[in-house]
Each structure stands twice: as C-alpha cells, then as structure tokens.
Amino acid sequence: MTAEISTIRTEFIDFMGRALEQQGLSPIAGRILGLLIFDGDARSFSELAEELGVSRGSISANAKLLVHKGTIVKENRAGDRQDYFRIAEESFEVMLTSLRERVLQTASSVQDFADALPGDQSARRRLCGMAEFYRAMAEGIALAKARLAKIRC
Amino acid sequence: MTAEISTIRTEFIDFMGRALEQQGLSPIAGRILGLLIFDGDARSFSELAEELGVSRGSISANAKLLVHKGTIVKENRAGDRQDYFRIAEESFEVMLTSLRERVLQTASSVQDFADALPGDQSARRRLCGMAEFYRAMAEGIALAKARLAKIRC
DNA sequence: CATTGTGTTCAATTTCAACTGAACGCAAAT
DNA sequence: ATTTGCGTTCAGTTGAAATTGAACACAATG
Numbered sequence: 001m002t003a004e005i006s007t008i009r010t011e012f013i014d015f016m017g018r019a020l021e022q023q024g025l026s027p028i029a030g031r032i033l034g035l036l037i038f039d040g041d042a043r044s045f046s047e048l049a050e051e052l053g054v055s056r057g058s059i060s061a062n063a064k065l066l067v068h069k070g071t072i073v074k075e076n077r078a079g080d081r082q083d084y085f086r087i088a089e090e091s092f093e094v095m096l097t098s099l100r101e102r103v104l105q106t107a108s109s110v111q112d113f114a115d116a117l118p119g120d121q122s123a124r125r126r127l128c129g130m131a132e133f134y135r136a137m138a139e140g141i142a143l144a145k146a147r148l149a150k151i152r153c
Numbered sequence: 154m155t156a157e158i159s160t161i162r163t164e165f166i167d168f169m170g171r172a173l174e175q176q177g178l179s180p181i182a183g184r185i186l187g188l189l190i191f192d193g194d195a196r197s198f199s200e201l202a203e204e205l206g207v208s209r210g211s212i213s214a215n216a217k218l219l220v221h222k223g224t225i226v227k228e229n230r231a232g233d234r235q236d237y238f239r240i241a242e243e244s245f246e247v248m249l250t251s252l253r254e255r256v257l258q259t260a261s262s263v264q265d266f267a268d269a270l271p272g273d274q275s276a277r278r279r280l281c282g283m284a285e286f287y288r289a290m291a292e293g294i295a296l297a298k299a300r301l302a303k304i305r306c
Numbered sequence: 307c308a309t310t311g312t313g314t315t316c317a318a319t320t321t322c323a324a325c326t327g328a329a330c331g332c333a334a335a336t
Numbered sequence: 337a338t339t340t341g342c343g344t345t346c347a348g349t350t351g352a353a354a355t356t357g358a359a360c361a362c363a364a365t366g
Binding site (some may be wrong): 005008009011013015019022024037038039040060082087092095096110113114117118121122123126127129130132133137139140141142143144145147148149151 | 158161162164165168172173177190191192193240241245248249262263266269270271274275276279280282283285286289290292293294295296297298300301304
C-alpha cells in the first residue's frame with residue numbers, strides 16, 4: 001500500500017469514528033467499522049487493537065456490539081485461537097433495518113401518548129401528526145433499503 | 154387540565170428529552186420542544202425555565218439553538234418585554250430537511266474518499282457502495298418529506 | 307436617576323459515557 | 337503441570353458536553 005493510500009485509509013477511519021459517533025455509537029466502534037470497510041478482508045482482534053491504538057478491553061466491547069448489531073461478523077480459523085472480524089456482506093441493509101425499527105418504535109410510543117389523550121385535546125392532533133412523521137420516516141427508510149438492494153443486483 | 158392529562162404531558166416532555174438526546178440534541182432542548190409541541194400555543198421564556206425547572210441560562214442557550222434550527226419560533230408582543238416561543242408550523246419538515254442535508258454531506262464526504270483512491274483498489278468499490286447507501290437514505294428522506302406534505306393538505 | 311425585569315454570557319460544576327489497564331478465566335501448547 | 341496466548345470483565349480514570357448561577361448589559365418603568 002502506498003503512503004498516499006495509507007493516509008487516505010487513516011483519514012477514512014477517523015472520519016468513520018466521528019460519523020458513527022453522531023449516530024450514537026462510540027468513536028472506537030466507528031473506527032473498527034471504518035477499518036474493516038476499507039480493508040474488506042478479515043482482521044484479527046490483536047491487529048485491531050494495535051492498529052487503532054486502543055486497549056483490548058475496548059476492542060472486546062465494541063466488536064461484540066458491532067457483531068450483535070450485525071454490521072460485522074466474527075470468524076474463527078482452525079489452528080488459530082484468535083478471533084477475526086470482517087465487515088458483514090449485508091452491513092448497510094442491517095443498519096437500515098435497525099434504524100427503521102428504532103423509528104417505528106418511536107412512532108409507536110408517540111402514538112401511545114396521543115391515544116391516551118381525549119379526542120377533544122388539540123395536543124392529541126399534534127401528537128398524531130408527530131407519529132405520522134415518524135411513520136413517514138420509516139417508509140422512507142424502507143424505500144432506501146429497496147433501492148439499495150436493487151443497486152447491488 | 155385534568156391531573157390525568159397533566160401526567161401524560163409530563164411523561165411526554167420527559168420522553169422527548171430522551172428521544173432528542175439520542176439525536177444529538179441536549180435533553181433540555183428536547184424537553185422545550187416537547188412542551189411546546191404538547192401545548193401548541195406560545196410559552197414565555199420564564200414559563201419555560203420555571204416549568205422545566207432549569208436555569209435561565211439553559212433556556213437561553215437551548216431556545217436559541219432550536220430557533221436557529223427552525224423547529225421553534227420566537228414571538229414578541231407589544232407592551233411585553235418577554236420573549237415567547239412556539240412550535241414552528243413546519244417543524245417536522247425542517248427536521249427532515251436538515252437531516253437530509255447531513256446525510257447528503259456524509260455521502261459526499263465518502264464519495265470524496267472513494268474518488269481519491271486508484272480505480273484498482275477494492276476499497277474504492279466499497280466506499281462507492283457506501284456513498285450509494287447514504288444517497289439512498291437521502292432519497293428515502295425526500296420521500297418521507299413528500300408524504301408528510303401530502304398528509305398535511 | 308435609580309430600579310426592575312429582561313435575556314446573555316462565561317467560568318465553575320456536574321454528569322455521564324468512553325476508555326483504560328490490570329486481574330481474571332480459559333484453553334491450547336510445551 | 338506449567339506456561340503462554342487469548343478474550344472478558346470491571347473498578348477507576350478521563351474528557352467532553354450539559355448545566356448552573358452569578359455577573360452583566362440593556363431597556364423600560366417609576
């Protein structure tokens with residue numbers, strides 16, 4: 001890998017750390033994801049800790065989280081006790097799916113608040129509108145997912 | 154307002170504090186928004202501070218932020234030196250618009266990373282796919298906005 | 307002119323999640 | 337049986353963001 005590409009790689013990993021931080025994940029989770037997306041192939045637990053310059057404890061916690069969310073997958077190799085991680089094939093779809101679920105959950109909560117109010121309350125109308133808002137978001141995400149699937153094929 | 158409705162109102166305000174915290178805003182900003190959405194009409198600066206039980210400094214900072222984002226509007230009345238705030242008519246549209254812009258900005262950044270790589274790098278393909286992902290998201294948000302506008306009319 | 311009622315500012319405090327690193331448990335290798 | 341290499345755990349630390357509250361500036365009021 002040329003020095004030039006190596007620089008881009010580092011910057012991309014940093015970028016991902018910041019980008020996913022905005023979405024509620026920790027910077028380290030974002031950087032792990034960034035590294036694995038950039039490289040494409042699998043990286044060992046130790047490689048991750050060393051290359052990102054973070055503690056093994058952090059890799060353990062954050063890799064586990066990402067595996068649980070389905071954005072990365074753990075691999076194990078015969079005769080090698082290390083854990084390896086790679087980006088999940090369907091990582092983007094997974095992100096959209098969980099995002100959509102969160103949005104729908106919010107819509108449902110807001111709808112519950114609305115339903116608890118008498119029909120003559122103007123607040124009820126506003127909360128219903130807000131629930132509609134979140135449902136519209138969810139629909140938009142579903143569209144994005146469909147569109148993404150089409151591009152892939 | 155009955156005690157029952159008052160309870161729902163308080164819980165909704167709390168809910169909004171937590172919900173908007175997830176989206177990168179401060180809890181107090183979320184609670185201001187929640188209060189104004191629930192009540193519908195305008196509330197004075199002091200009323201907000203008192204009802205939410207927070208300092209005037211916090212109201213000042215957070216209300217200014219929400220006004221700047223366009224989700225609430227400031228009103229002033231003849232013969233009354235206080236500032237009043239109410240939920241913006243187009244608050245949801247505004248949220249979707251700014252969300253879409255953020256997503257498009259991210260898509261653009263990722264595309265820049267991809268474009269900086271030689272064509273033979275497999276990383277380039279993956280980053281392009283990621284940029285597509287964000288563009289698909291943006292399109293989904295546009296759909297949500299259109300759908301929301303339709304419901305309103 | 308002094309006072310009162312505004313919103314703003316900013317330094318200090320508080321809070322909270324991220325992160326570390328040492329201790330640990332476990333399994334494979336020697 | 338001991339050592340080595342692995343991932344996990346958790347108590348402690350750190351750092352950043354939210355919040356406070358007192359000082360302030362300003363304008364209206366008395």
